């Protein structure tokens with residue numbers, strides 16, 4: 001099914017490093033479904049080498065999958081607004097840090113700049129969260145964004161209610177379904193999922 005044929009999709013990744021390997025196959029699926037995908041990286045996603053992988057390998061992999069050099073600076077993200085470059089912007093994985101900034105309209109990096117530029121055009125953003133404080137320090141910001149126009153979520157669940165009771169993670173296998181719904185100005189439901197569907 002080519003549900004994304006001709007769609008221009010910004011795909012922003014932030015520093016939830018353990019979750020990045022889960023979203024890469026979804027970007028591949030988007031390309032297979034006919035989308036033109038523009039990768040965007042937060043400063044941390046573009047530069048941190050962690051036990052989950054090296055920054056240079058992530059950049060190379062994104063170039064291989066999308067055929068485009070990732071957007072890694074504020075000046076490179078800015079034209080998304082005036083040029084109306086994207087139909088939809090995905091931010092996945094979205095850290096607690098980036099979630100909080102989005103809720104407070106802080107625009108201090110490539111991903112938050114992309115979000116601001118894109119929202120100016122009244123177009124949808126789809127957030128796939130992955131953060132240990134979503135039901136704690138970040139609950140207020142999550143609530144703000146749930147009630148914000150043009151912001152949609154990849155359905156999420158608690159990933160370890162006993163050991164990390166404040167942690168939420170989106171089911172990244174639902175990114176494409178969430179994007180298709182958001183392009184129609186709809187939130188994919190149910191928003192709360194029990195367990196991994198993929």
Ligand SMILES: Cc1cc2nc3c(=O)[nH]c(=O)nc-3n(C[C@H](O)[C@H](O)[C@H](O)COP(=O)(O)O)c2cc1C
Pocket residue numbers: 013014015016017018019042043044045050051052094095096097098109130131132
């Ligand atoms: C190995 C590693 C894993 C991390 N995983 C997460 C995570 O899953 N969720 C999260 O919100 N932050 C996580 N962080 C912390 C973020 O990387 C940190 O808050 C950073 O400032 C995020 O910046 P960004 O949102 O601009 O990418 C992790 C950090 C490291 C080093």
